[in-house]
Amino acid sequence: MIEVLKFYSDPLLRKVDIELFKTYAFKDQFTVSAEESMDIFSxxxxxxxxxxxxxxxxxQILKFINPDKDMVFYDLGCGTGRVCFFANIKYHLKAYGIDLLPTFINNAEKIKNKFSLEDVHFIKNNWLNFDFSNADIIYVAGTCLNDETLSELTNKLKSIKKNTYVISVSNELKSEDLSLVKSMYLPFSWGRANVFISIKN
Ligand SMILES: C[S@@+](CC[C@H](N)C(=O)[O-])C[C@H]1O[C@@H](n2cnc3c(N)ncnc32)[C@H](O)[C@@H]1O
Known part of the structure; x- marks a missing residue:
């Protein structure tokens, strides 16, 4: 409800969100994820x-960062792409969403094309194997990531540009290359979580 009141005055955000709602009305994103990860990863x-x-x-996160228009934003594990659509439409960022699950990427591409959103891109890949070193802002909802993946990710972040923002949910990515600039406690679909905003040294 809060989303509707706050963001539906923007016609494009409203239309994209309604399209997302219709896309996942028959089989919701939670079911798609559960079924497809079972099928693909057995x-x-x-x-x-x-x-x-x-x-x-x-x-709230992007307001704090106050990004310049056209900065490059990555959502590592983008799911339906809803975060990327928001970052592009509300903040005019060049948004890239990466996910392993084909249904999420195919559906997000269809919505991007339907509304001619040229600066939103969806890639079916494992982000651990993807070069995102052109990022200005990286967001990862890493609540369920295990210690091994978190450490691989932290290692991969060594190659990103100085001053890139790294936003991670639930788990702070700690390394000598990253300085924590802000932590927040924000609502997600599963409840409130800590959000850590760091910057690459
Ligand atoms: C918790 S959801 C977050 C969705 C979205 N980023 C958000 O915050 O609303 C995590 C997503 O990451 C994807 N994922 C997990 N590990 C991945 C990996 N190594 N490469 C690509 N996608 C991954 C899952 O398929 C899932 O869609």
């Missing part, structure tokens, strides 16, 4: 557990 992979950010939380 057993339940805990790291693929689905949950979503709400727009007002992403808004």
């Amino acid at each position: 057993l339940e992979k805990e790291e693929l557990t689905y949950g979503e950010a709400i727009w007002s939380s992403i808004d």
Whole structure:
């Protein structure tokens, strides 16, 4: 409800959100994730557990960062792409969403094309194997990531540009290359979580 009151005055955000709602009305994103991760990985992979950010939380994070238009934003594990759509439409960022699950990427691409959103891109890949070193802002909802993946990610962040913002949910990514600039406690689909905003040294 809060999302509707706060963000539906923007016609494009409203239309994209209604399209997302229609896309997942028959089979919701939680079911898609549960079924597809089971099909593709043949057993339940805990790291693929689905949950979503709400727009007002992403808004608070991006308000704090105050990004320039056209900065490059990555959502590592983008799910339906809802965060990328928001970052592009509300903050005019070049948004890239990466996810392992084909249904999420195919549906997000259809919505991007339907509304001719040229600066939103969806990539079916494992972000651990993807080069995102052109990022200005990286967001990862890493609540379900295991210690091994978190450490691989932290290692991968050594190659990103100085001053890149790294936003991580639930788990702070600690390394000598990252300085924590802000922590917040914000609502997500599964409840409130700590959000850590760091900057690359
Ligand atoms: C908790 S959901 C977050 C969705 C969205 N980013 C948000 O915050 O609303 C995590 C997503 O990451 C994807 N995922 C997990 N590990 C991944 C990996 N190594 N590469 C690509 N996608 C991954 C899952 O399929 C899932 O869609």
